[in-house]
Amino acid sequence: MDASELKSWYIDVFKDFEKYLNGEKLSPVHSLRRRAIEKFSELNFPDLHQEEWRFTDVSPILRHTFSPARPGELRGLIKDKLSHFLFGGMQSHLVVFVNGFYDHRLSSILDLPRGAFVGSLSKAFEEGRESVLQNVSMCADTGENSFTALNTSFVQDGAFVSLPAGVVLEHPVHLLFISTGSDNLIVQPRNLVITGEDSQLRFIEHYVSIGAGVYFTNAVTEINAGMNSVIDAVKVQSENEAAYHVATTAVTLSSGASFDCHNIALGASIYRHNLNVMLKGEGSNTNLEGLYLTKSQQLSDTHTMIDHSSPRCTSQEHFKGILDDKSRGVFNGKILVRKGAQQTNSYQENRNIILSDEAKVDTKPQLEIFADDVKCSHGATVGQLSKESVFYLTSRGIGEEQAKLMLIYAFANDVLKNVKESEVRSELEGILSARILKGD
Amino acid sequence: MLEIKNLHASIEGKEILKGVDLEVNAGEVHAIMGPNGSGKSTLANVLAGKPEYQVTAGEVMYGGKDLLAMRPEIRAREGVFLAFQYPVELPGVNNTTFLRTALNEARKYNGQPEVSAGAFLSLLKKKMRLVEMPDTLLSRSVNEGFSGGEKKRNEILQMAVLEPKLAILDETDSGLDIDALRIVANGVNKLKTKDNAIIVVTHYQRLLNYIVPDFVHVLYDGRIVKSGGKELALQLEERGYDWVKQEEVTE
Numbered sequence: 291m292d293a294s295e296l297k298s299w300y301i302d303v304f305k306d307f308e309k310y311l312n313g314e315k316l317s318p319v320h321s322l323r324r325r326a327i328e329k330f331s332e333l334n335f336p337d338l339h340q341e342e343w344r345f346t347d348v349s350p351i352l353r354h355t356f357s358p359a360r361p362g363e364l365r366g367l368i369k370d371k372l373s374h375f376l377f378g379g380m381q382s383h384l385v386v387f388v389n390g391f392y393d394h395r396l397s398s399i400l401d402l403p404r405g406a407f408v409g410s411l412s413k414a415f416e417e418g419r420e421s422v423l424q425n426v427s428m429c430a431d432t433g434e435n436s437f438t439a440l441n442t443s444f445v446q447d448g449a450f451v452s453l454p455a456g457v458v459l460e461h462p463v464h465l466l467f468i469s470t471g472s473d474n475l476i477v478q479p480r481n482l483v484i485t486g487e488d489s490q491l492r493f494i495e496h497y498v499s500i501g502a503g504v505y506f507t508n509a510v511t512e513i514n515a516g517m518n519s520v521i522d523a524v525k526v527q528s529e530n531e532a533a534y535h536v537a538t539t540a541v542t543l544s545s546g547a548s549f550d551c552h553n554i555a556l557g558a559s560i561y562r563h564n565l566n567v568m569l570k571g572e573g574s575n576t577n578l579e580g581l582y583l584t585k586s587q588q589l590s591d592t593h594t595m596i597d598h599s600s601p602r603c604t605s606q607e608h609f610k611g612i613l614d615d616k617s618r619g620v621f622n623g624k625i626l627v628r629k630g631a632q633q634t635n636s637y638q639e640n641r642n643i644i645l646s647d648e649a650k651v652d653t654k655p656q657l658e659i660f661a662d663d664v665k666c667s668h669g670a671t672v673g674q675l676s677k678e679s680v681f682y683l684t685s686r687g688i689g690e691e692q693a694k695l696m697l698i699y700a701f702a703n704d705v706l707k708n709v710k711e712s713e714v715r716s717e718l719e720g721i722l723s724a725r726i727l728k729g730d
Numbered sequence: 731m732l733e734i735k736n737l738h739a740s741i742e743g744k745e746i747l748k749g750v751d752l753e754v755n756a757g758e759v760h761a762i763m764g765p766n767g768s769g770k771s772t773l774a775n776v777l778a779g780k781p782e783y784q785v786t787a788g789e790v791m792y793g794g795k796d797l798l799a800m801r802p803e804i805r806a807r808e809g810v811f812l813a814f815q816y817p818v819e820l821p822g823v824n825n826t827t828f829l830r831t832a833l834n835e836a837r838k839y840n841g842q843p844e845v846s847a848g849a850f851l852s853l854l855k856k857k858m859r860l861v862e863m864p865d866t867l868l869s870r871s872v873n874e875g876f877s878g879g880e881k882k883r884n885e886i887l888q889m890a891v892l893e894p895k896l897a898i899l900d901e902t903d904s905g906l907d908i909d910a911l912r913i914v915a916n917g918v919n920k921l922k923t924k925d926n927a928i929i930v931v932t933h934y935q936r937l938l939n940y941i942v943p944d945f946v947h948v949l950y951d952g953r954i955v956k957s958g959g960k961e962l963a964l965q966l967e968e969r970g971y972d973w974v975k976q977e978e979v980t981e
Contacts, residue, residue, distance in 0.1 A: 679820055681802065682818045682820070683828075685811075686803075688831055688832055688835055
């Protein structure tokens with residue numbers, strides 16, 4: 291099956307899906323889906339000829355005819371394994387999704403301040419919450435991305451988090467996406483986060499699997515941050531190594547808002563993350579960090595796009611990769627400073643360590659600046675562990691293996707140390723050590 | 731303690747050491763002097779086991795064992811210490827953790843119990859006074875953002891913690907102002923005992939005003955061409971290395 295046949299296949303799947311929807315077809319959400327499938331039918335799946343995809347060959351994903359996941363299966367099995375994914379009993383608002391569908395029996399949401407919502411998008415749709423319909427697809431569907439259009443075509447469930455003005459949520463929200471790892475499923479969570487003026491939110495978007503089959507997570511997360519609100523987000527992508535994960539995170543910041551995020555990529559055979567932040571309001575700020583660890587034949591691709599469209603905004607990017615075996619890393623960091631965005635301050639950094647002869651990294655900064663009073667800088671490195679550093683440590687009595695471990699750990703910890711939740715941080719540190727010790 | 735016989739070493743196929751002979755006993759301080767490019771740093775690095783250097787001939791016995799057969803970490807655990815001319819910066823590697831790991835690796839190797847974090851900290855504070863080092867440098871990453879003087883002091887601090895039997899100071903005076911030089915030299919002098927030995931590698935005589943050697947050797951073109959007492963260093967200072975070079979030619 292080629293890419294165009296696959297496109298028709300998904301369009302046929304959509305027709306089946308519509309039948310199964312029954313009465314919901316008249317709802318406003320469904321007109322959104324209809325517009326999206328029309329858009330999808332106009333677009334083509336990306337290939338290596340497209341600039342935005344020239345380092346990432348998605349054709350292995352397109353060889354599969356994935357079927358949409360359905361709600362509710364294998365719950366008993368998951369319940370036993372749930373504790374593995376809870377970051378050592380961290381206190382949080384736990385929202386669990388199985389194959390992209392909210393599971394209220396596995397979830398446990400703490401008491402919430404008045405007006406706050408943490409839970410399922412589908413429930414929010416049912417309740418007819420205006421903020422949901424106004425916001426869903428506001429940030430994400432502006433581009434020409436067929437994966438995003440595909441997600442919107444099938445939008446049903448995912449996380450919805452909404453904080454009213456002035457609310458500071460004490461505990462983080464843990465959005466746990468468990469894939470059963472059953473063969474040939476496409477899992478398409480759609481997440482929406484809205485923060486009111488002066489509110490504060492910490493959340494963790496966490497993808498795991500309990501089976502080893504080939505499946506496809508095609509996720510979209512939209513974040514709309516109100517004036518002076520503060521968001522700290524962590525994304526942990528820990529899918530099984532046969533899985534595919536394509537995700538778009540689209541963030542819009544109002545004036546004075548701040549969005550920090552920490553992206554940790556460990557799993558999946560092909561991972562592509564489009565992380566788009568629009569600094570829409572004056573004086574907004576974003577700080578994006580990431581660490582990708584790849585081995586065997588994994589491919590991890592981070593595409594960031596920071597759109598400075600207002601004056602006096604700042605953005606910092608700090609992404610690091612550690613690549614082993616025949617794996618590949620891609621980092622593409624686009625920074626757009628629009629004409630009116632004076633006094634922009636933007637910094638981007640991508641550093642990579644290659645542990646084998648066959649691993650490879652493509653890193654590309656892309657700066658487009660149309661304002662004249664801006665500070666923009668970027669830097670990228672790809673290299674091996676410094677022999678001088680290893681010798682320095684061994685000359686002090688530290689064994690060579692341990693010396694390498696210390697150096698890799700120090701390199702990665704530069705990103706991990708900024709993860710705010712200590713339970714999440716220590717779990718990630720554990721995974722990192724185990725990976726490095728086993729890997730070499 | 732250390733016996734070097736006819737040591738030849740090269741890097742990237744170029745021979746640097748062309749037959750070095752040297753004997754160092756416990757309780758002695760030896761200075762190795764010589765013009766730039768004579769092989770001083772090569773000798774120091776070969777003794778510490780830097781993998782880039784190939785030993786092509788000769789032998790080095792250390793405490794009755796074949797030093798050249800040991801990996802760098804084993805040499806360190808056996809008590810060999812090199813204070814680097816250019817200490818590397820290790821971003822993200824905490825200075826205290828690094829020092830404790832190094833000490834405990836040596837202790838494990840020598841069948842001694844490991845030192846706990848608490849006990850180590852009090853030991854470290856004591857050692858830090860030797861080199862007049864501020865506490866703030868401990869919480870920082872190894873050498874990261876340290877000034878030239880702080881880096882050299884950190885080397886001597888490591889020496890103080892690890893208590894080597896054989897310490898090799900490679901151009902420890904380079905880049906130091908007179909105050910820093912005095913602090914570093916005082917630290918080294920306090921660490922000197924009758925059971926350990928120190929090899930001071932230096933281009934200039936000035937460090938030897940503070941660390942007074944028992945023997946001075948002149949390394950020239952990969953060989954030790956002249957040995958003597960501490961007065962040899964003064965002669966060199968006065969007459970320059972050309973004097974030795976000429977003697978070499980006329981001999």
